[in-house]
Amino acid sequence: MKRVAGLSPALSDVGETSLGTLPGVGPRVAEKLAARGLVTLQDLWLQLPRQYEDRTSILPIRDLRPGVAAQVEGMVEAVERGFRYRPMLRVAIVDDSRATLVLRFFHFRAAQVAQFAPGVRLRCFGMPRAGQHGLEIVHPSYRVVDAGEIALGEQLDPVYPAVEGIGPATLRRLIGLALDRLPDEATLELLPAELRQQLQLPSLRSALLTVHRPPRDADVAALLAGSHPAQRRLALEELLAHHLGLRRQRIALQRHKAAPLTGGGTLVQRLGDALPFALTQAQQRVYLQVRDDLAAHSPMLRLVQGDVGSGKTVVAAMAALLAVEAGKQAALMAPTELLAEQHLSTLRGWLEPLGVRVAWLAGKVTGKVRAAAMADVASGAVQVVVGTHALMQEGVVFHDLALAIVDEQHRFGVHQRLALRDKGSGDRVPHQLVLTATPIPRTLAMAAYADLDVSSIDELPPGRKPVHTVALSADRRPELVERIRKACAEGRQAYWVCTLIDDSDEVVAQAAQSTFEALSAALPELRIGLVHGRMKAAMKQATMRAFKDGALDLLVATTVIEVGVDVANASLMIIENAERLGLAQLHQLRGRVGRGSAASSCVMLYQAPLSQLARQRLETMRQTHDGFVIAERDLQLRGPGELLGTRQTGLALFRVADLARDADLLPLVRGLADQLLADAPGNADRIVARWVGGAARYAAA
Structure with a gap:
């Protein structure tokens, strides 16, 4: 990370200290950490947990619930080793409530098998799921305990994003060592004290320690939801860092000159x-x-x-x-x-x-x-x-x-x-x-x-009619074929959009090629074209132009037409496997029709059963045509990363902030950025360096 002018010696010396100074970090480990952008102590302070495991208590096996991680303790009752399709080890344990739980392992060593002798007492942590013979946990974390051992964890155990080549225990140890070197509050703190008091947020040092080492009585639900005051404190500073980085880029660019364009119009x-x-x-x-x-x-x-x-x-x-x-x-x-x-x-x-x-x-x-x-x-x-x-x-x-x-x-x-x-x-x-x-x-x-x-x-030209939108199960395809026949017989044109080019066994989706062949056979009287991303540009252009000129009645296409030519005569859009597309893409595709005076329709074909997320998306499309309403809903359902696209360097790749969850902080961030740039520009630099580093110079390109 680039050294920023004006950093206090304490922050510079401690926060930017190389990880090579930590015990156990040699050149090979340092290289693996650096591959994930972890180079300094400050990088490890900000490598925040993605979830927590509660090992502060033991739950009776009978009280376990599928999908809710928990810690249990019991005695090995039976061990079964099998090789039916692949090596498998099943260990049944029973606890004082006389309930039984199966531990299932697919990857194990002979030494592990020897540990699981009947009568041995195990303490296990994992996510229960329904098995053939009651609840089971696949690959739990476990250890052998002595009878009567009661020592439990004093705090929730953090689970960090994986770093290739470094085990979870090693990463947890290194982050712990880095946290032991956290400077005092006066050195770390860059936000005005009155703001923290107003929002009832902890200091940065306190927030970091709480997030990495949550006490036993911490609000687990709030931590898992990302709404704990400690996480809100970190989210505020992270959003501020990104905002300041962009603002600084704008200020720098506006120092350049541009030609004033002041013609008479x-x-x-x-x-x-x-x-x-x-x-x-x-x-x-x-x-x-x-x-x-x-x-x-x-x-x-x-x-x-x-x-x-x-x-x-x-x-x-x-x-x-x-x-x-x-x-x-x-x-x-x-x-x-x-x-x-x-x-x-x-x-x-x-x-x-x-x-x-x-x-x-x-x-x-x-x-x-x-x-x-x-x-x-x-x-x-x-x-x-x-x-x-x-x-x-x-x-x-x-x-x-x-x-x-x-x-x-x-x-x-x-x-x-x-x-x-x-x-x-x-x-x-x-x-x-x-x-x-x-x-x-x-x-x-x-x-x-x-x-x-x-x-x-935010206003459509007058005369544009809303596109009638419906969602139909894929088994009603034959009805749609007749609907296309009728629309084209009346002189109108139609799109049939598929989400794949070739058939795939892995994804239940009708490919464009096979759909084109099937529709050509079912509608021999129609002129049908095919467009997909693997075609040569010249052929793709020629097909699209033929459709625009009215030389084709029906265009079978992949989502390459999402941003495509305007065809005023096209009044029917069929989207195959609509449940696989995001709201923004569905809305863009629907926008290809309804551009002329004829009443237009969009049919979203889906493959049952629908997931809850897919059902919400299709329902939103039926309820509204307002792209801004759809965008807000898309942000709630999918998050900012997918909305912005993967190429937005430095944007939406937040460690702790979530733009949908923390939206209420954004107006505050703008005001705080103005205040810092005016009154404490040095602190603004330090906040950007802490959270964004070198990525800032690209963000405002």
């Missing part, structure tokens, strides 16, 4: 007059926010979120025209060629009649065509460039890039956004406009996008 006015629709109030409001940002000498950093079909592309086009009118260039980057090509078609239709040249740069643009396009971009002959990640390659040089528009940014790696930002000319960086059709819950936006101003287009 003539091109924007001409575009507005030419559009066949009027902007909604939400679009107008967001455009004015973007226009004000672009007029500044510091770079704009704005996220525009809006539901599928809410009109984000129009706002992006108007922003691009402001750059063009100022004599600069704008670039729009999309994560897939399908989406980028759709943007290209839309922008050319809108901008070229205004005299604005739009270039296309994607992976499939090669040879002389690519060289010519790159020359036009470098010379300034084209003002707007559309493409995929190919825009960020080293060979692409812009004449004067003033605005970078990134669509569906959560699908891009952080370094990719950094690369596009670095395409500015001279000492100026481009303004950044980020678009997403996946509405982000307010709590998540506050935590994950503290470096961005967030605008919401």
Whole structure:
């Protein structure tokens, strides 16, 4: 971890001390710990337990409950060793309540078997489950005890996330040794005392000791739920660290200069007059926010979120025209060629009649065509460039890039956004406009996008009808085939979305290939196309274009069409194995229909039986069409990690904080960040270094 200027000597000396100073940590152990990011004592202090085991009491076997971990003690009554399918050892113990429990082992040594002689007394801990002959525990932790031994644990035993190559007991010992070197409260504490008193939260030292070494009378339920005051204290500081890291990045970036785009808006006015629709109030409001940002000498950093079909592309086009009118260039980057090509078609239709040249740069643009396009971009002959990640390659040089528009940014790696930002000319960086059709819950936006101003287009264009949504069991597929036949006979088009490309024995899902073949046989009169992620880009593009042009009646596809072309004539969406998809994905897929004037339907086919989580997701889809409501529900059901996507370096990978559970702390975090940056910037640095370390520099890319 990088040494931060201004650290007090005590924190610097102790918290940043190498783990190599602990007894038993040689080069090999240190290397295994470092592979998990555990390098200093401070890293071990913050390696928090994922759960607790209560060995402070012994429960009678008769009181055991399936799924509730407990400690029992009993005498070995019988031992059975078998090799029917694989080696197995069953040990029956009986306690003073005369109830019997079976201990089952699949991995064991001969020396272990010798321990389990009838009459030996065992103390065991584990999770009971229903077996063939009553309750059993598979691979319990256990030890042989003497008759009459009564010594029990004084505190709950922490269970830490596994570190490859290091056993749980060794890890627990090392964390204990690190905790023994915790500095005093005055050295560790970085939050104002009045705030802790107001929230009735313990000091950092007290919170760490409580979480690692919970006393015997600790509220186990609160600890397991993550709501104990000690965990709340740690969550507050961790959220604050991430927020400060992002804010610091924003402050650093805004020290750069950007070209103020202050044209008269003539091109924007001409575009507005030419559009066949009027902007909604939400679009107008967001455009004015973007226009004000672009007029500044510091770079704009704005996220525009809006539901599928809410009109984000129009706002992006108007922003691009402001750059063009100022004599600069704008670039729009999309994560897939399908989406980028759709943007290209839309922008050319809108901008070229205004005299604005739009270039296309994607992976499939090669040879002389690519060289010519790159020359036009470098010379300034084209003002707007559309493409995929190919825009960020080293060979692409812009004449004067003033605005970078990134669509569906959560699908891009952080370094990719950094690369596009670095395409500015001279000492100026481009303004950044980020678009997403996946509405982000307010709590998540506050935590994950503290470096961005967030605008919401929370109004759909007039005339858009809600999509009628139903959930049907998979055994009703034949009815749907007839429904497709009827819809297509009336001149409409339909999607059938599958979650796999090839059949798999491991997952109960109808693959796209076999579905395409089955529907082709059942509906020979229809023109049916197939699209999936393993097809060559050219074939995929051609099939999607044929569907858009009306040359296909039915498109069988995987979720590659989640972010795809707009087909106004498509009015029926069937999602196979809908129980396997998250709410955001289901909502995105549903947004592919209902884009024209015809009444549209979305049918979610599910494989029974449904899990409780899947049932909640499908019910939410039936109840609401509001992407923001769906996003909030998705956060509750799935947590922030999946919503943000795995590529968001440094975000949502919290040790103790949970954005859904700790949402009420976020407004407090924002106010506290303002206070620290103004009054104690040194403490702000130390909090970021403690929790985030080097990850902070990527988080605000």
